[in-house]
Amino acid sequence: IIDFEIVENRHIHALYSLLVLRPVNATLPEEILPGQFVEVAVDNSAGTFLRRPISVNNVDRENGTLWLLVRRAGDGTATMISKRPGELLNLVLPLGNGFTIPAPGQRILLSGGGVGVAPMLYFGRELKRLGMNPEFLLGARSKNDLLQIEEFEKIGKLHISTDDGSAGEHGIVTTNSALSEKWDRIYCCGPLPMMKAIAREARRIGADCEVSLENMMACGLGACLCCVEPTVKGNVCVCTEGPVFNINQLTW
Numbered sequence: 338i339i340d341f342e343i344v345e346n347r348h349i350h351a352l353y354s355l356l357v358l359r360p361v362n363a364t365l366p367e368e369i370l371p372g373q374f375v376e377v378a379v380d381n382s383a384g385t386f387l388r389r390p391i392s393v394n395n396v397d398r399e400n401g402t403l404w405l406l407v408r409r410a411g412d413g414t415a416t417m418i419s420k421r422p423g424e425l426l427n428l429v430l431p432l433g434n435g436f437t438i439p440a441p442g443q444r445i446l447l448s449g450g451g452v453g454v455a456p457m458l459y460f461g462r463e464l465k466r467l468g469m470n471p472e473f474l475l476g477a478r479s480k481n482d483l484l485q486i487e488e489f490e491k492i493g494k495l496h497i498s499t500d501d502g503s504a505g506e507h508g509i510v511t512t513n514s515a516l517s518e519k520w521d522r523i524y525c526c527g528p529l530p531m532m533k534a535i536a537r538e539a540r541r542i543g544a545d546c547e548v549s550l551e552n553m554m555a556c557g558l559g560a561c562l563c564c565v566e567p568t569v570k571g572n573v574c575v576c577t578e579g580p581v582f583n584i585n586q587l588t589w
């Protein structure tokens with residue numbers, strides 16, 4: 338459990354803020370794996386602290402900062418987004434398992450929709466640092482809803498789908514022509530229907546596939562059981578066994 342100071346709060350979209358955080362009197366944990374998440378304490382109206390799970394958007398080792406991309410979804414995330422530089426947030430981290438690092442030379446597609454693009458930025462940066470060339474499949478309603486495009490462009494080739502055709506291909510990510518190419522591994526984070534559709538496409542083209550589930554989470558520690566997901570081995574807690582699962586582990 339570490340207190341972080343808000344270095345910057347960049348409102349990058351009507352619904353999204355990028356929080357840049359630096360640990361207070363501490364250093365970042367030595368290992369934070371792409372796909373892992375943090376639990377952020379937020380005040381609720383009853384004056385107690387609840388925690389919200391937010392995936393790691395980037396770890397900037399040079400500047401000693403952690404990036405969280407936060408979507409305003411309710412009171413807790415609205416409180417986080419309203420914070421100013423200099424204010425503190427209390428985080429438990431790192432939590433969860435993280436994505437499997439692919440073998441060198443494999444063709445990798447990282448796919449994200451909505452706030453699900455957040456972990457793909459950090460994952461893409463780490464893969465590039467390891468000498469791999471990941472490509473991205475990103476979806477949004479329109480051009481203005483695409484998040485952090487300039488960051489993704491620095492890492493690898495982008496394949497974009499928008500519902501209204503204002504950027505990239507017209508349609509949803511699962512109809513993007515990138516999915517007619519050959520991929521060894523596809524990773525996905527986004528709304529459930531999107532992940533299920535990507536899983537179907539991955540099976541169709543014979544690619545291995547991992548998804549990061551966004552089940553409701555309260556404790557993040559395997560105690561409240563509100564994040565349970567049925568798997569081929571029975572029910573498991575997404576917060577402790579996941580959030581990343583190979584699609585072959587799921588009952589989809």
Ligand code: FES
Nearest residue numbers: 557559561562576
């Ligand atoms: Fe409480 Fe997973 S969030 S058990």
